[in-house]
Amino acid sequence: MKKLLGTLTALSTVIFVHAQFSVRGKVTDTQHQALKGVSAVFSDVKGKTRSTISQEDGSFAISGLSNNSSGSLNLEFVGKKKVSKNISVDNSDVVIDVVMEDNNFFLEPLEVKALRATDKSPFTKTNLAKAEIEKNNIGQDLPFILNQTPSVVVNSDAGTGIGYTGIRIRGTDATRINVTLNGIPYNDAESQGTFFVDMPDAISSVNSIQIQRGIGTSTNGSGTFGATINLSTNEFNDKAYAESNNSYGSFNSWKNTIKVGSGLINDHFTVDARLSRISSDGYIDRASSNLQSFYFSTAYVNKKTSVRFNIISGKEKTYQAWNGVPESMLSTDRTYNSLGTDKPGAPYDNQTDNYQQDHYQLFVNQAINNNLSFNIATFLVHGKGYYEEYKGKRNYTDYGLNNVVFNGDTITQTDLIQRQWLDNYFYGQVFSLHYKKQNNELTFGGGWNKYDGGHYGKVLWAEFGGVPSDYQWYDNNAYKTDINVYAKWLHSFNNQWSIFADAQYRYVLYKMDGFKDNPSLYIRRPFNFFNPKAGITYTNNGWTAYASYAVAGKEPNRDDFEANPVDQPKAEQLQDFELAVEKKYSHFNFGATFYYMMYKDQLVLTGKMNDVGAYTRTNTPESYRAGIELQAGAVITNWLNINAGATFSRNKIKAFTEYLDDYDNGKQVGYEHKNVDISFSPSIIANGSINFLPCANFQLSLLSKYVGKQYLDNTQDNTRKISDYYTQDVRAIYTIKHLLFKEWNIAAQVNNVFNRMYESNGAAYPYISNNVKVNDNYYFPMAGINYMLSLNVKL
Incomplete structure (x- = not known):
């Protein structure tokens, strides 16, 4: 505990340092309606990436860019065509407004959307995108992928995070945590537990995860009694x-x-x-x-x-x-x-x-x-x-x-x-x-x-x-x-x-x-x-x-x-x-x-x-x-x-x-x-x-x-x-x-x-x-x- 408090104290001493330059703007659709939740990723010529999502009014901002940096800004949103812009920073913030056109294909996984809490839903949640999942996925089971999310405690029979593993959220054990895979119930019907060992490395096919703490929104399957974990593999990959x-x-x-x-x-x-x-x-x-x-x-x-x-x-x-x-x-x-x-x-x-x-x-x-x-x-x-x-x-x-x-x-x-x-x-x-x-x-x-x-x-x-x-x-x-x-x-x-x-x-x-x-x-x-x-x-x-x-x-x-x-x-x-x-x-x-x-x-x-x-x-x-x-x-x-x-x-x-x-x-x-x-x-x-x-x-x-x-x-x-x-x-x-x-x-x-x-x-x-x-x-x-x-x- 002393080591953790020391780490947190060290973090607090540097937390209010000013950023450098930023790329900011607003995202709308062709009907001039603001788009919330658009993924904005800036990749500079050296390969560094920074990302954010647009707010309620469609605004977004990516900070921490150094002068004379250049690269590409990529914006993605379900059901919209991807937008890419070349960006150069020259002693000032870059301001850019983007209009996203409708995609010609129906790509939205409704089976997941129906169960997940949106940003306006009054429930406690954590979202993990594909990039964050991939960064943690080096062999251990799903509970260990989620170990850095709030109120989570994990365990492993073998002591390694491989094989039989367990998870508790706010003290709630796995028999009380509702798990769905593409909106379909995953918990064992009788014990109501979740045996991720039965689906090894499924995380390598998962594109996004939402964890809801507390009861959360209504879902399918075993009764939610402290948390839900919603896994999605059904997002589309438009490129080979x-x-x-x-x-x-x-x-x-x-x-x-x-x-x-x-x-x-x-x-x-x-x-x-x-x-x-x-x-x-x-x-x-x-x-x-x-x-x-x-x-x-x-x-x-x-x-x-x-x-x-x-x-x-x-x-x-x-x-x-x-x-x-x-x-x-x-x-x-x-x-x-x-x-x-x-x-x-x-x-x-x-x-x-x-x-x-x-x-x-x-x-x-x-x-x-x-x-x-x-x-x-x-x-x-x-x-x-x-x-x-x-x-x-x-x-x-x-x-x-x-x-x-x-x-x-x-x-x-x-x-x-x-x-x-x-x-x-x-x-x-x-x-x-x-x-x-x-x-x-x-x-x-x-x-x-x-x-x-x-x-x-x-x-x-x-x-x-x-x-x-x-x-x-x-x-x-x-x-x-x-x-x-x-x-x-x-x-x-x-x-x-x-x-x-x-x-x-x-x-x-x-x-x-x-x-x-x-x-x-x-x-x-x-x-x-x-x-x-x-x-x-x-x-x-x-x-x-x-x-x-x-x-x-x-x-x-x-x-x-x-x-x-x-x-x-x-x-x-x-x-x-x-x-x-x-x-x-x-x-x-x-x-x-x-x-x-x-x-x-x-x-x-x-x-x-x-x-x-x-x-x-x-x-x-x-x-x-x-x-x-x-x-x-x-x-x-x-x-x-x-x-x-x-x-x-x-x-x-x-x-x-x-x-x-x-x-x-x-x-x-x-x-x-x-x-x-x-x-x-x-x-x-x-x-x-x-x-x-x-x-x-x-x-x-x-x-x-x-x-x-x-x-x-x-x-x-x-x-x-x-x-x-x-x-x-x-x-x-x-x-x-x-x-x-x-x-x-x-x-x-x-x-x-x-x-x-x-x-x-x-x-x-x-x-x-x-x-x-x-x-x-x-x-x-x-x-x-x-x-x-x-x-x-x-x-």
């Missing part, structure tokens, strides 16, 4: 391209990606494709990853219609590392992995998770007239795979098998190898109807989807035999139906004031035909949710302020339903209040967001055990998250810019009962707690970056991250916590243009340069023995100092 991206780093980590695109063929057709491979030995023992994926997309466009078909496929094989390291071993063997060690001698070499997921997406966008447009998308996701485990001393009867007589003795236990399978189909449609005229923008949309999931387990081998060929010891199916409709209205009173209203109805039906450990428990639970949202926004002269109120409901997940049939979980409800102010100057910006998220019946782990011996979540009546998110950035000179952010929060459960296993008496004992911190919810999260551009085509970045203390459970017990940590990464990027190929991009990133031994995740299993509370804590250590090198070539 080919790329080769290759990375190598610590722990024998490799990333190889090939991307090609046709551009517009005969003014109407496009084809884009990608082939990827990622592998790593992992920091944790045996936590290896072997990941492959491909992406194929083809589209037809004309002036009013676009049709696109996507195939996205991912296949992963990872050695299991989800048990964590016992607390007692952190100082002596912090890479220890207990999985696979049931096998006598060397650990079992195939203690792995194996899964393939295939996405098929078909989109039709149609402009009906200048004001009205329509979108419909149909999708199918098929996932199939298993995790294989060596299990020691297992009871035959637990697998529905008869005991074995061996050498005259009755054998009741055996070592065995088992596979637990998933075979599921997820399919449906989403749609939106968008109307915009003068001061009103209306969107009506929704979708339906169905999940059909098979769960079954097989025993492959047993030490003492007694297992029939292809033996299956459980087979349980699960089904989920999800239907939603929403209406959104944005009304602008004038150039400064606008209001937003959004209402969604969502229906969910779960049906589960038993569970592995409770085959006679049949679930049929319907849920109805009404999710209203409203807010007001003010924008003027670089200032933006908004206030909003939103309500969301969320259904329990699969594990929650495995509770006692007479104690089934209730749905959760969240009310979210957001208040924000932001100011943008040509070379400096700052902002603050205040939030209060009030939960009713939030499901939390209490240690309570159900009737089959599993720990389940329990509804707690009242809890909340309250905080402030601060952000600032500045362009100090044409060779230095900085960004910093910090979140300060309180995350509390007002009252709940903790249950501990009492091994002395063979029962559970309850302890009352009041006003305690919610688990995995640090009260401070901060990030900062300093970017140096000392010469043409070279950028050096210092990336800082601080995460405050987190508790492993909801008791606020300091003996069950993850200590705070600060990490510092360094990234260098050098670009060579027009040497044999169009562009060479050489990058090096050193992570955790101070070699901090820290943990990003963990679990606690306390109990009572000999009348004493005993902590049984497990942690997921992150790698010390490590590196990645990359060479990217654009043909």
Whole structure:
């Protein structure tokens, strides 16, 4: 923390330095209407680039230009023809007004626009463009790409950011973060988690990302309960391209990606494709990853219609590392992995998770007239795979098998190898109807989807035999139906004031035909949710302020339903209040967001055990998250810019009962707690970056991250916590243009340069023995100092 505060203090001492010259102007369409959100990029003859977007009145300004500099100004906007201007600076600012003509093709991805918050929407959001995504994409998974965005905390089972990874936003875990891919739900329907490992290197095909913190606008899929992540791959590339991206780093980590695109063929057709491979030995023992994926997309466009078909496929094989390291071993063997060690001698070499997921997406966008447009998308996701485990001393009867007589003795236990399978189909449609005229923008949309999931387990081998060929010891199916409709209205009173209203109805039906450990428990639970949202926004002269109120409901997940049939979980409800102010100057910006998220019946782990011996979540009546998110950035000179952010929060459960296993008496004992911190919810999260551009085509970045203390459970017990940590990464990027190929991009990133031994995740299993509370804590250590090198070539 001291290092971070020192960095932020150093930044504040230089933040108000004047810029040099600028290119500024105004962008309008052919009807003389101001265009907001136009991307303006200035590239000088040395290869340095600076960018901005146009404001509400169409104005833009790019500062920090030195005298006698020259280059090209490129302006791009969806649905408009690209504009390029040659610019020369001669002892004064350059002022230029630009008129952008309509494109002859319908290129706007409405399936994404329907769900994303616009600049006038009163919701807290962060947008990442393609250039920012590419800069961070050197092999790690999506959560690590987002690590420098506000209120984000990431973790990795293998300790490297490759393989199984996780993300929390404002303390909200991945099962409560709604994720969509081109407007189509991505969360697993049953667990509601997001397993990015199933779609490795998808980020290499993503053109833009929007993160909404809080409830945000209505979306498709799993209930939003703290954040949304919206990914888009459907932007058009009008020029042909080919790329080769290759990375190598610590722990024998490799990333190889090939991307090609046709551009517009005969003014109407496009084809884009990608082939990827990622592998790593992992920091944790045996936590290896072997990941492959491909992406194929083809589209037809004309002036009013676009049709696109996507195939996205991912296949992963990872050695299991989800048990964590016992607390007692952190100082002596912090890479220890207990999985696979049931096998006598060397650990079992195939203690792995194996899964393939295939996405098929078909989109039709149609402009009906200048004001009205329509979108419909149909999708199918098929996932199939298993995790294989060596299990020691297992009871035959637990697998529905008869005991074995061996050498005259009755054998009741055996070592065995088992596979637990998933075979599921997820399919449906989403749609939106968008109307915009003068001061009103209306969107009506929704979708339906169905999940059909098979769960079954097989025993492959047993030490003492007694297992029939292809033996299956459980087979349980699960089904989920999800239907939603929403209406959104944005009304602008004038150039400064606008209001937003959004209402969604969502229906969910779960049906589960038993569970592995409770085959006679049949679930049929319907849920109805009404999710209203409203807010007001003010924008003027670089200032933006908004206030909003939103309500969301969320259904329990699969594990929650495995509770006692007479104690089934209730749905959760969240009310979210957001208040924000932001100011943008040509070379400096700052902002603050205040939030209060009030939960009713939030499901939390209490240690309570159900009737089959599993720990389940329990509804707690009242809890909340309250905080402030601060952000600032500045362009100090044409060779230095900085960004910093910090979140300060309180995350509390007002009252709940903790249950501990009492091994002395063979029962559970309850302890009352009041006003305690919610688990995995640090009260401070901060990030900062300093970017140096000392010469043409070279950028050096210092990336800082601080995460405050987190508790492993909801008791606020300091003996069950993850200590705070600060990490510092360094990234260098050098670009060579027009040497044999169009562009060479050489990058090096050193992570955790101070070699901090820290943990990003963990679990606690306390109990009572000999009348004493005993902590049984497990942690997921992150790698010390490590590196990645990359060479990217654009043909």
